[in-house]
Each structure stands twice: as structure tokens, then as C-alpha cells.
Amino acid sequence: MKKTSLLLAAMSFLLILQTGCAARQKEHDAHAGPAVVRELVKTSASWNKKTLPAYPGGQPEITILHIAIPAGTRLKTHTHPVINAGVLLSGQLTVVAANGEKLLLKAGDPIVELVDTEHYGVNEGDEPAEIIVFYAGTSGAPITLSAPE
Structure with a gap:
């Protein structure tokens, strides 16, 4: 009985883990398929290396x-x-x-x-x-x- 409960718990854990991993993989596959995604720039500074200001308030x-x-x-x-x-x-x-x-x-x-x-x-x-x-x-x-x- 104890082995059966342990086995069921382990299988449940693996199923939950697999479902979570599959959901996370879908997030990363948003650009999958024939599309090619290439990051051109990601920065907090302008081309002269000066830090960008905070975004202004308002709409x-x-x-x-x-x-x-x-x-x-x-x-x-x-x-x-x-x-x-x-x-x-x-x-x-x-x-x-x-x-x-x-x-x-x-x-x-x-x-x-x-x-x-x-x-x-x-x-x-x-x-x-x-x-x-x-x-x-x-x-x-x-x-x-x-x-x-």
C-alpha cells in the first residue's frame, strides 16, 4: 500500500512537472516555425553610452x-x-x-x-x-x- 501511494505520488509529480515544462516551452516557441528572430539591440543607453532617462508620466x-x-x-x-x-x-x-x-x-x-x-x-x-x-x-x-x- 505504501509503495502504491509513493508510486502514484511520483507519477502525479512527473505529470505536473511535464505539463508545466510544456507550458513554458510554448512561451519560448512563440516565434518558432519559419520565422527567424534576431535581436538588433537591447540597451539602457543611447549610442553615445549615456543612460536613457525614465519614461515620462502621462498617456x-x-x-x-x-x-x-x-x-x-x-x-x-x-x-x-x-x-x-x-x-x-x-x-x-x-x-x-x-x-x-x-x-x-x-x-x-x-x-x-x-x-x-x-x-x-x-x-x-x-x-x-x-x-x-x-x-x-x-x-x-x-x-x-x-x-x-
Whole structure:
């Protein structure tokens, strides 16, 4: 009788363990199949290694922009009061911070942009630079501010 109870308890434990493991495996298999998932960037800092600020209070608002910068174009100096990140789809782009620090992006490169730091982008290439940028802002608040001239 004691062996039977012990055997039943062990089998029950194994069944529960197997069910729990199967459920956890399903979480990790969310991207299984033909999809290929590749993390481009995971960070708490912008490209200049400065720690990102806390998210602001208020109603969150996500903005996604597709920006096309013609060859030979320099964007105006500006700041972003919100955290934003993007991926350069095509061309090349150099981002220049107010202190002269530079980041050269090639097609496929990710960027976590500077927050509250003046900077500009310049396309020194021969083809348009296209970038998708995601802004984690707050409803009604600006995502880009022009620098004083």
C-alpha cells in the first residue's frame, strides 16, 4: 500500500512537472516555425553610452516615422525629448552630436538615439538614406524640437 501511494505520488509529480515544462516551452516557441528572430539591440543607453532617462508620466503614445534623406543632405540640428530608436533601411547616415561625437550607420544598422542632446544627421552617400524610427512619447508632447539658431 505504501509503495502504491509513493508510486502514484511520483507519477502525479512527473505529470505536473511535464505539463508545466510544456507550458513554458510554448512561451519560448512563440516565434518558432519559419520565422527567424534576431535581436538588433537591447540597451539602457543611447549610442553615445549615456543612460536613457525614465519614461515620462502621462498617456503613452508611440509614433513610427519613415524618414527619407536625399543624398548630400544635412538635417537641421535638433533634440528629442523622448526615447527613440530606429533601423537604417538603406543608404548611409552619419549622426553628429553637439560635442562632435559621430556615429556612422550603414543599411541594416540599429540606432538608439540621443535624448535631450543636440545632434543632426547627414547623408554623405550617393543614394537616399531611409530610416524607420520609433518614438516612445506622451500624448500631446513633441517628439522632436529644433535647436535654437
